[in-house]
Amino acid sequence: MARTVWNSTVGKKTVMAVSGLIMLLYLVAHMLGNLKIYFGAPEFNEYAHWLRTMGEPLLHYEWALWVVRVVLVVAVVAHAVSAYQLSRRDIKARPSKYVHKKARASYATRTMRWGGIILALFIVWHILDLTTGHVHSGGFEEGKPYQNVVDTFSTWYGNVIYIVAVLAVGLHIRHGFWSAAQTLGVGSRTRDRALKALANVLALLLTIGFLAVPVGVMTGVVS
Amino acid sequence: MKLTLRVWRQKNAGADGAMSTYEVDGISPDMSFLEMLDTLNEELTLEGEDPVAFDHDCREGICGACSLVINGDAHGPERTTTCQLHMRSFKDGDTIDVEPWRAAAFPVVKDLVVDRTAFDRIIQAGGYVSVPTGSAPEAHATPVPKPDADLAFEHAECIGCGACVAACPNGAAMLFTSAKINHLNVLPQGAPERETRVLDMVAQMDDEGFGGCTLAGECATVCPKGIPLTSITGMNKEWLRATAKGAGR
Numbered sequence: 387m388a389r390t391v392w393n394s395t396v397g398k399k400t401v402m403a404v405s406g407l408i409m410l411l412y413l414v415a416h417m418l419g420n421l422k423i424y425f426g427a428p429e430f431n432e433y434a435h436w437l438r439t440m441g442e443p444l445l446h447y448e449w450a451l452w453v454v455r456v457v458l459v460v461a462v463v464a465h466a467v468s469a470y471q472l473s474r475r476d477i478k479a480r481p482s483k484y485v486h487k488k489a490r491a492s493y494a495t496r497t498m499r500w501g502g503i504i505l506a507l508f509i510v511w512h513i514l515d516l517t518t519g520h521v522h523s524g525g526f527e528e529g530k531p532y533q534n535v536v537d538t539f540s541t542w543y544g545n546v547i548y549i550v551a552v553l554a555v556g557l558h559i560r561h562g563f564w565s566a567a568q569t570l571g572v573g574s575r576t577r578d579r580a581l582k583a584l585a586n587v588l589a590l591l592l593t594i595g596f597l598a599v600p601v602g603v604m605t606g607v608v609s
Numbered sequence: 610m611k612l613t614l615r616v617w618r619q620k621n622a623g624a625d626g627a628m629s630t631y632e633v634d635g636i637s638p639d640m641s642f643l644e645m646l647d648t649l650n651e652e653l654t655l656e657g658e659d660p661v662a663f664d665h666d667c668r669e670g671i672c673g674a675c676s677l678v679i680n681g682d683a684h685g686p687e688r689t690t691t692c693q694l695h696m697r698s699f700k701d702g703d704t705i706d707v708e709p710w711r712a713a714a715f716p717v718v719k720d721l722v723v724d725r726t727a728f729d730r731i732i733q734a735g736g737y738v739s740v741p742t743g744s745a746p747e748a749h750a751t752p753v754p755k756p757d758a759d760l761a762f763e764h765a766e767c768i769g770c771g772a773c774v775a776a777c778p779n780g781a782a783m784l785f786t787s788a789k790i791n792h793l794n795v796l797p798q799g800a801p802e803r804e805t806r807v808l809d810m811v812a813q814m815d816d817e818g819f820g821g822c823t824l825a826g827e828c829a830t831v832c833p834k835g836i837p838l839t840s841i842t843g844m845n846k847e848w849l850r851a852t853a854k855g856a857g858r
Contacts, residue, residue, distance in 0.1 A: 394812065394848075395815050396811050476820035478818070480779060485628055485706060495824070495825050569842075571849055
């Protein structure tokens, strides 16, 4: 069965839909957690520390965090590999372009591929910036996420990279969530408007929620 | 009406093609697009030139033979087949671009004619119902719920013209294949082959070199028969169901 799924365009889209939904669930949790920054440094840092101790005493220190990380890496890789293979196939299936060109499909739909590449690059930068601290501006201090976040959003490039990525996430989810519903066969004519609305609401809430952090730092509410 | 036509001319499958410009005069707004092309071809023939090759058959909008991408739209600006498109949809003095369907699985044979036998092979893979032949069964022997009959009929309207493939940015045949699968899978007559049908037809569709679906929705927008985009959703659902049942070939 795994072979049937991976060898089929429909099956590979299923892989994309499921991995996409896993990442979407994570993004919702991540966005809500980020907003704790508005409650001040002690609470935000405590929350960040809890991410490492969650699941204790049943689990060991950081085990739950690593389970989440592994699931996410698997989801990202599955999503990216499927997207790459499907895109190659799609481009090959339409080798000659029309002479008379027309603007086709919505902006969100047309930017899925480039948006995905932007997001993949962003994830790398984001981890190097705020998890490992390799590309962090100023002194990165482990266990002081509040200050680290403030440092990142005190630089113009930190803000630009982050805001572009968040807008890309919003557009990606707008088309992606609705598409996932179609791929998984849960869409229908009667449900179509509701699904589109839900996709838009999710995209908008995530965009606003994620943007709230750099905006907070830029306006001085978070400092 | 006086029109300028820019038409894709290609000698044969192996040759390079290019857009050629022609002027046509005396076009009536009541002519169909194909009749307008007939007028052009008569002139070309009289001038000793090779007439423009294009596919057509019933000219009633029910056979699916005619094609043409007109000004970037499959079957032109109206939601109908090219044979049912009338010149009143254009203005006097317009320049109209006419191109063949573009997809790797639909190679150009000559000018505006493409080879659509990939569709036939998808049908051969499962787009049928196996029934013992003989005298016709009693019509009421197999009850079909009205909503199912309506759904089947809506999808049965697909004439296999290939506009969905031509419009798709990925050259995908998802809408065509899904129409055929949904048409038969919802009916009791199609039930015995429900799983193998969807798996085999999707596999054949992939083998033909069609692209995948990115839900751009262009196919459903151009479909002259109004097959909805949710048809693809229905096919995905059937495919997942059959795969979960382990009904592969």
